[in-house]
Every structure is written in C-alpha cells, then in structure tokens.
Amino acid sequence: MEERKKTAREIIEGYQGPPVRIMEVCGTHTHEIFRLGIRRLLPSQVELISGPGCPVCVTPVGFIDEAVYLALEKQVTICTFGDLVRVPGTKKSLADARAEGARIRIVYSPADAEKYAKEHPKEQVVFLSVGFETTTPAGCLSVKKAGEDGLSNYSLLVANKTMPQAYQALKGSADVFLYPGHVNAITGTALCEHLAEEGISGVVAGFTAKELLTALAVALVRFQEGKPFFVNGYPRVVKSEGSPEAQKLIDELMEPCDSEWRGLGVIPGSGLVLRKEWEAFDARKKYAVPPIQGRPNPACRCGDVLQGKCRPSDCKVFGKVCTPQHPVGACMVSNEGACSAYFMYGNGCPL
Known part of the structure; x- marks a missing residue:
C-alpha cells in the first residue's frame, strides 16, 4: 500500500531539522499567523521573526513631520489612510495637528483623494502616498486622473518604496523569507529567483490558513536540503511575469530614488519619486518643503x-x-x- 503523504501541519509539527529563522516580511502574514494560531504548531527550533513589510511601519519619522508641516504651515488638506494619523512624528502626530485645526481627512484610496480635490477646488489637497509595489499603481493612477481633470490643487507626498533592495539589506537576518504574495503579484518572481541564486531562500505565501501552512511546510522541507531555494507558494495569484500593466504604469510616472526606511536607514534605489514631467504633482516641490530630519522616540525599538x-x-x-x-x-x-x-x-x- 502506498504511504500516505504528510499534511503541511504534520510536516511543521514533526520538524526535527536544524534551527531555522523564518522572516515574515509581510505584516499581514504576521497578523494572520498569530490569529490562526499557527505559532502553536511550531517546534522550538523554528523561529518566526518580523520584517519590514508594513508600509506604515517603515515610513520614517521625517515623513510624518513633513505632513504635519504641510498641514499646519501650508494649510493644505491632508488625505491619508487611517493608520498614518496616529503615527508619532518628532513632536506631533497628524492627530495632534488635527486637534490644532489642521484639515486631516481619512480616505480609502488615492482615487478618493483626487475626487475630493476635484470637488473642493478652493482647497489644496495632498495625499500621503506610502506603500510598496502593491499600492503604488493606485497613486500613479490618481495623478494621471488629476492631469486629465486639469487639477492644480492635487499632489502627492511620496514615500513609496520597493522591496528588492530591502531584501538585499536584510541578507543574513533570516534563513528563509516568507515573501508577501500581493507584492509578488505585481513584481512577478524573477527577483526572488535571482535572490535564490545569490543564496537568499524564500517562499511566496498567500494569506489563507492552508496557504500559510503550506508555505511554512515547504520552507522547512527545502531548508533541510541545505541549498538556497525559491518556491512560489501562491500560484493562483502570483505569476512569473507579475502584472506588466502595473509595472508599466509605475515606470511611466515614477523613477527610483534613495529612500530612508525606519530601522534600516537610507537604502539606495529603494524608493520612488515622480518623474520630472509629473513634478507638478510632487508636494515637496510644489510647496518647497524644507529638509526635515525626524527624530524617533529613543525608547522605541x-x-x-x-x-x-x-x-x-x-x-x-x-x-x-x-x-x-x-x-x-x-x-x-x-x-x-x-x-x-x-x-x-x-x-x-x-x-
């Protein structure tokens, strides 16, 4: 009789290989693994560590200070995702600025911010554009739409980042990366395959219990083989070519720049900035934002x-x-x- 194949859970619970550190690059993976109780299944030699895949978390303090400056000194209307409102700046958060009379609006997408600017032509509107490859196309689309609508009162304060250089900066911090499925849905798998050739192992993971368990089980099995590897564990969404349309849109409106990451410092070529032909929608240039060096709370780790x-x-x-x-x-x-x-x-x- 053919031997029954082990389930992903059985592989994880029965792991007897060497100690392994797996980095959940994506913050959503961290939350889901906790919420689903997957950590209960892990043997003592398997350690899950968190990484820089939370866009709000890696956005530096100086960016918050710039937003507060625009809100209070330039009296612009700030449109932002809700998470950013309570992130502490050097002296104030956006919530503090709002308490002082600043106009801070919560939106669910850059399109909402562009629409608000169109409906309120007497207000100068700035959208706080943070995120990785997943959310960057939406910001680009809002700028194109603003151009089509002839808006002169809409701009982006850009802090968008790209993951490839971050993986390089984190080399050696973990044995295996659990790659964020939504980022790879845009970028494809070529980068991860190249990283494996450089000795950086990883598995692209989805977000359901089954997908996360499978990704972790694959990581443990392949790690024991002793060779760098890459596995696409989210094939129903992540294709080798990614999303050419989204890649083309980003390249049309934005270009790489050096970018500061909270905790990682400045990583060359890891950020994005609007190209010269779109700089009318760049809030830093439009409002001549001075250089601001943020200072995080020294007690924060x-x-x-x-x-x-x-x-x-x-x-x-x-x-x-x-x-x-x-x-x-x-x-x-x-x-x-x-x-x-x-x-x-x-x-x-x-x-």
Whole structure:
C-alpha cells in the first residue's frame, strides 16, 4: 500500500531539522499567523521573526513631520489612510495637528483623494502616498486622473518604496523569507529567483490558513536540503511575469530614488519619486518643503523589530507605555504592525 503523504501541519509539527529563522516580511502574514494560531504548531527550533513589510511601519519619522508641516504651515488638506494619523512624528502626530485645526481627512484610496480635490477646488489637497509595489499603481493612477481633470490643487507626498533592495539589506537576518504574495503579484518572481541564486531562500505565501501552512511546510522541507531555494507558494495569484500593466504604469510616472526606511536607514534605489514631467504633482516641490530630519522616540525599538533583531515584547515600553491606544512607535499603530500583532494575540508569547 502506498504511504500516505504528510499534511503541511504534520510536516511543521514533526520538524526535527536544524534551527531555522523564518522572516515574515509581510505584516499581514504576521497578523494572520498569530490569529490562526499557527505559532502553536511550531517546534522550538523554528523561529518566526518580523520584517519590514508594513508600509506604515517603515515610513520614517521625517515623513510624518513633513505632513504635519504641510498641514499646519501650508494649510493644505491632508488625505491619508487611517493608520498614518496616529503615527508619532518628532513632536506631533497628524492627530495632534488635527486637534490644532489642521484639515486631516481619512480616505480609502488615492482615487478618493483626487475626487475630493476635484470637488473642493478652493482647497489644496495632498495625499500621503506610502506603500510598496502593491499600492503604488493606485497613486500613479490618481495623478494621471488629476492631469486629465486639469487639477492644480492635487499632489502627492511620496514615500513609496520597493522591496528588492530591502531584501538585499536584510541578507543574513533570516534563513528563509516568507515573501508577501500581493507584492509578488505585481513584481512577478524573477527577483526572488535571482535572490535564490545569490543564496537568499524564500517562499511566496498567500494569506489563507492552508496557504500559510503550506508555505511554512515547504520552507522547512527545502531548508533541510541545505541549498538556497525559491518556491512560489501562491500560484493562483502570483505569476512569473507579475502584472506588466502595473509595472508599466509605475515606470511611466515614477523613477527610483534613495529612500530612508525606519530601522534600516537610507537604502539606495529603494524608493520612488515622480518623474520630472509629473513634478507638478510632487508636494515637496510644489510647496518647497524644507529638509526635515525626524527624530524617533529613543525608547522605541521599532527599528530593531523591523530588522528581526528583537521581538516586540523585548522592548521595555511594549504593552506598558506603548499600547494601541497610546502608541510610541509606528509598529504599534498599524494594523499590519508586528507590535500590534503581538499585543493583540498574546503579548508576543506563542499562543
């Protein structure tokens, strides 16, 4: 009789290989793995660590300071995703600025911000454009639409980032990367395949319980083989070529630039900026925003968390001074943040 194949859960629970550190690059993966109780299945030699895949979390303090400057000094209307409102800046958050009379509007997409600008021509409107390859196309589309609508009162404060250089910067911080499926849906798999050739292993993972368990099981099986590897564990969404249309749109409106990542510092070529022909929609240039060097709270260890150097629960202010109601750092604010996940699902203890 043919031997029954083991399930993904059985592979994970029965793992007896060498110690392995798997980095959940994506914040949504961190939250889902906690929420689904997958950490309970892990043997002691399997360690999950958080990475820089939360766009709000890696956005530096200086960006918040720039947004506060625009809101209070230039009296623009700031349109933003809700997560950014309570992220602390050097002295103030956007919530603090709103309490002082600044116009801060929560939107669900850049298209909402462009529409608001069109409907309120007497207001200068700035959308806070943060995110990775997944959300960047939507910001580009809003700029094209603003151009088509002839708007002169809409612009972006850009902090969009790209993942390839971050993976290189994190080389050696984990044995296996759990790649974010939604990013790879845009970029394709060529980069990950190339990284495997350079010795960086990883598995693209989806977001359901089955997909996450399968990705972790594949990672453990392949890790024991002792060779760098790449596996696309999300083939129903991620194709080798990614989304050529989205890639073309980004390339049409934006170009690479050096970018600061919270915790990782400035990573060359890891950011995006609007091309010269679209600079009328660049808020920094439009409002001559001065150079602003943000200063994070020295008690906050978000930077170490984002590099996998510590767990959120290792931070002295975690769960005490720093809570979702009164966050000290971005990782406690965002619904993709590692600190938020640890706080919500057991203060960092395997459940």
